Amino acid sequence: MRALISVSDKTGIVEFAKELEALGIQILSTGGTYKKLKEEGIKAVEVSEVTGFPECLDGRVKTLHPAIHAGLLAMRGKEEHMKQLEELHIEPIDFVIVNLYPFKATILKEDVTREEAVENIDIGGPTMLRSAAKNYQDVAVVTDPADYEKVLGELKGQGQVSLDTKFYLMQKVFMHTSNYDTMIADYLKKERKDTALPETLTLTYEKVQDMRYGENPHQKAAFYREIGKKKGSIVDALQLNGKELSFNNINDTNGALELLKEFSEPTVVACKHGNPCGVGSADNIEAAWDKAYQADKVSIFGGIVVVNRTVTAYMANEMSKIFLEVIVAPAFEEKALEILKGKKNVRVLQLADIEVPQNENAYDLKKVNGGLIVQTIDSKLLEEADIKVVTDRKPTDKEMEDMLFAMKVVKFVKSNGIALAKDKQTIGIGPGQVNRIWAAKQSIEHSRELISEEASAGSVLASDAFFPFDDCVEAAQEGGITAIIQPGGSIRDEDSIKKCNEYGITMVFTGMRHFKH
Structure with a gap:
């Protein structure tokens, strides 16, 4: 039996190779891995001796050769395949232990150049992994040092790696290469400053931890992180x-x-x-x-x-x-x-960098049955040029300060959402109602229950979306609210404006809605 070993992450590889050699398995290797194994006294054979072709193009071409891939892809139970190997003087390869160029580590470095990143895109490694994994019935392919012990245990205990384990290792290969290719595609998208939502969307995350359960105890859950620096x-x-x-x-x-x-x-x-x-x-x-x-x-x-x-x-x-x-x-x-x-x-x-915002082109994802809806994050609050006072009375500086404060808050309240504020303090929040008047009334009731009967008097009201009717203005007047900030845009805006003028309430339109579902 033969094993081909070529790894960037050399964790445990010397010990693993020695164990394989002790079991009578011949070791083939390349580049830095070959050098490391030889230094440790392992009788490794260089791949170029097998292919009869030297490494070339600064090591870009090493294992891309029929003598390697035929040895990986030949189905041992298919007589024609084995006959062709014999005619071509190619020996089967039974184990592939490969992990890939450190693309992630490269792109995470400060000031990495595009040229350096591209040079760390592995070609031969993924090709060998895919070949070996496709022929999983005959080839055990290992990408993760954590699996070395499992493979050795079965070899020592049973004389072979079980089919179930080979199938498990095959799955890990395609998860590994999928993750690798997605990192590359994501890097290139960012390098091109491409902000368009792509025709096909592939995402990759790394597990931080398994959780005891999800939103409820009967749900499984895990926490994953995006690859890259995520300050804040x-x-x-x-x-x-x-x-x-x-x-x-x-x-x-x-x-x-x-x-x-x-x-x-x-x-x-x-x-x-x-x-x-x-x-x-x-x-x-x-x-x-x-x-x-x-x-x-x-x-x-x-x-x-x-x-x-x-x-x-x-x-x-x-x-x-x-x-x-x-x-x-x-x-x-x-x-x-x-x-x-x-x-x-x-x-x-x-969280040292707590103030650092998300990239405005970051994705907000929501899973639906059978699909995924994707949008960029709601990164804006309003455009100053679009702020418009629509009532006879203009807001005071203090009212405007509190309205902007309240609008920041209501942006993150589940829709339909209303937030009341006074002196840069929330005093009542009405979240997640199925109509806006209920949210408005709830925010006023909360201010009375939680702070005082007069808490809402002199406060401002922010709404995440427009008023469909003037009933929210009526509620505001009853609560003693003096200023309203909302996106505007309803066909009944004029009703709300007239009602504000009637009560002396100032109202500002922002032109920007903040639904949060």
Whole structure:
């Protein structure tokens, strides 16, 4: 039996090759792998001795030869195949141990050139893997050092690798090469600055962890990360305390972080079940925390808190008084971390680049039965040139400040969504309603239940989409709301404008909708 070994990742390869050699398996090899094995005393045969053809073109051509691929693809149970091998003086190859040029490591380097990236696209390796995998009944093909022990165990115990294991290894090959090709295609797309949605979409992710369960205990789940540097993303966060993150923790925390990125001033965002429940901005982060907490003391229980400044000891002490699932910040005072670690279950994450936004061309994916719908992320809030005051009364500077604050929040509220704000603090949020008036009424009711009967008086209202009727203005007037910001665009806009003028409410159109389903 013969084994062809050519690996970029040389983890465990010397030990594996020695074990194969001890079992009487002849080793064929190339390039750096051949040199490494020979240095370790393994009697490897160079591939060029098998092909009768030297490596050429700076090593670009080594294994692309019939003497290799016929040896891989010949079906041992097919008499005609074996007769042809004999006539061509080609011996079968029974094992292929190959992993590919380090394309991922290359493109992750700072200032990598296109030429360097392209040079690290493996050609011979994927070709050998595919040939061997196609003939999996006769060839055991190993791409992952983690499988060396499994293969050796079967060889020693049974004298051969089982068909089931060969089939498993075949599957891993095509997952490996698919991942590799997708990385290359994605790199080239970005290198060309191609922002179009492609005709065919292939995505690749690497598993970070398996999870105990998904959204519910009966669902399987795992966490995967995109390949590349993802600053400001939860995949790059360093966990300092607490239990392993759950499916819902990750999903909810991601939503909270995306809202937080809308703000540059000291801001705290509290989220529950994917919706913001309390948001506060202030001149300092402690005051911002107080605002976010006071906005909804009820819903924050069991929620997610994300912070864009260093968490202080004061904040940590206040946070420790309630049950929180996750706390994320760019840094923690030493005393603050000591306090939070006193709560063994709270998941404390440090995310140094918490303010870095997603690339505006990043994909937002939603799986549907039998397909996938894809869009670019909702990366904009509004265009300043499109802001239009449509009422007789213009907003004050303070009202405009609060309206922009509220619009940032409602952008991340499930539709139909309404957010009330005053003094850069949310005071009532109406998320996920099937009509807009219910969302408006709910936000006002929440402000009265959670803060005070008069909380909504003097506040502003932001809506993620236009008002289909003037009933939302009626509700706003009853709640004492003085300013409204919404996209506009309804055929009944004039009804809402007239009603605002009647009540002295100022209203601003942004021209940009923010549905979130």
